[in-house]
Amino acid sequence: MAWNSIIGQERVKRLLIKTLEQRTIAHAYLFYGPKGIGKSALALEFAKALLCEAQSNDACGSCKSCKQFETLQHPDVHLVFPLPIGNNEKSGDDPYERLTDEQLSTIREQLRLKARNYYHTIEIPKANFIKINSIRELKKQTALARIQSRFKVFVIFEAEKMNTEAANSLLKTLEEPLPNTVLLLTTNDRDQILTTIISRCQQVQCMPLSEDEIIKALIERDGCSESHARSAARLSNGSYWQAQRIIANDIEPYQTEVINFLGYAVTRQWRELIAIVDELVTREKYDIRQWLQLLQLWLREAMVLRETKIDNYSFFHAERCKRFLERYPNARLNEAITAIDRAIAHLDKNVYLPLVITTLALDLHQLITDYQL
Ligand SMILES: [Zn+2]
Numbered sequence: 001m002a003w004n005s006i007i008g009q010e011r012v013k014r015l016l017i018k019t020l021e022q023r024t025i026a027h028a029y030l031f032y033g034p035k036g037i038g039k040s041a042l043a044l045e046f047a048k049a050l051l052c053e054a055q056s057n058d059a060c061g062s063c064k065s066c067k068q069f070e071t072l073q074h075p076d077v078h079l080v081f082p083l084p085i086g087n088n089e090k091s092g093d094d095p096y097e098r099l100t101d102e103q104l105s106t107i108r109e110q111l112r113l114k115a116r117n118y119y120h121t122i123e124i125p126k127a128n129f130i131k132i133n134s135i136r137e138l139k140k141q142t143a144l145a146r147i148q149s150r151f152k153v154f155v156i157f158e159a160e161k162m163n164t165e166a167a168n169s170l171l172k173t174l175e176e177p178l179p180n181t182v183l184l185l186t187t188n189d190r191d192q193i194l195t196t197i198i199s200r201c202q203q204v205q206c207m208p209l210s211e212d213e214i215i216k217a218l219i220e221r222d223g224c225s226e227s228h229a230r231s232a233a234r235l236s237n238g239s240y241w242q243a244q245r246i247i248a249n250d251i252e253p254y255q256t257e258v259i260n261f262l263g264y265a266v267t268r269q270w271r272e273l274i275a276i277v278d279e280l281v282t283r284e285k286y287d288i289r290q291w292l293q294l295l296q297l298w299l300r301e302a303m304v305l306r307e308t309k310i311d312n313y314s315f316f317h318a319e320r321c322k323r324f325l326e327r328y329p330n331a332r333l334n335e336a337i338t339a340i341d342r343a344i345a346h347l348d349k350n351v352y353l354p355l356v357i358t359t360l361a362l363d364l365h366q367l368i369t370d371y372q373l
Contacts, residue, residue, distance in 0.1 A: 007038055008038070028184075029185065033208070035241055038119065050182060051069065078152075078154045083095055095133040171197055174197060281353050288353070332367040
């Protein structure tokens with residue numbers, strides 16, 4: 001039942017369900033894979049099922065334990081995540097004790113959002129790493145008796161953000177596991193975690209989601225239109241988080257902008273091109289990268305349209321795409337897509353942005369109009 005709330009990840013779900021059926025619970029698990037694919041959602045559902053009074057392979061959703069889990073305030077579940085350092089916080093302090101009221105209220109609000117939607121990413125200002133005091137608190141809690149359940153579960157989000165002191169402290173806990181205590185770690189960056197920690201955890205590799213899985217989730221959970229969902233899914237690299245981010249920024253103006261850019265490049269309208277470059281330099285690298293991918297996506301769709309002639313294709317500016325193909329039937333689209341790859345590679349290497357974009361504009365002009373110098 002509760003597993004239904006997880007997007008995709010069928011292999012991991014099967015693995016966890018089997019673990020629950022056989023009751024072969026390890027002391028620690030490390031859920032790893034790219035950001036935004038549902039690692040913490042999987043960890044939380046697993047924790048919920050472990051604690052559920054029905055003791056089956058899925059959380060029942062109606063017992064006392066499941067009800068308490070709904071608000072993420074279960075007495076046998078402890079969540080650990082990056083927190084800001086408190087005012088005059090000393091080693092051994094309670095990790096929350098010296099935070100301001102405002103910080104505490106942000107944290108409460110973030111946890112409320114996480115409880116409502118396991119795909120929510122907890123974001124707290126100045127929370128750059130997992131504090132040693134949070135791990136000390138975890139150790140203190142592991143030493144206390146369970147309150148009502150068969151297990152005591154600790155979920156550590158963004159485990160790569162433990163600093164050395166915190167990681168070494170956690171390692172000791174992993175080396176001397178206590179019965180009925182389960183640690184669930186999640187990370188986007190396994191390389192940042194001590195190998196001694198990794199080796200003491202059962203590895204749960206989570207893969208990027210498929211485009212179809214993301215499209216379905218965006219339509220059903222976020223109320224997206226199909227064409228929007230499709231564009232966002234293509235740009236998301238298999239990350240639901242990234243797809244939601246694209247939707248939240250509302251990609252429509254960017255879609256128009258990239259097509260305009262292509263038009264100006266092809267027809268060599270320099271004044272308009274420079275205006276776009278001036279606007280682009282003010283944006284984050286991440287957004288520029290996405291902007292370039294959006295252009296690439298449109299050219300890919302143009303290629304499909306040219307090959308299949310299916311004109312009810314649902315994607316952005318499909319009408320303009322048809323006109324574009326009529327005007328430039330021999331455009332070297334494949335090479336144009338490769339030229340954008342090159343531009344993205346240069347962007348990643350921090351090549352001067354106006355140079356990257358003007359070089360791309362010249363390449364596109366030549367490849368699309370087949371103009372020879
Ligand atoms: Zn239950």
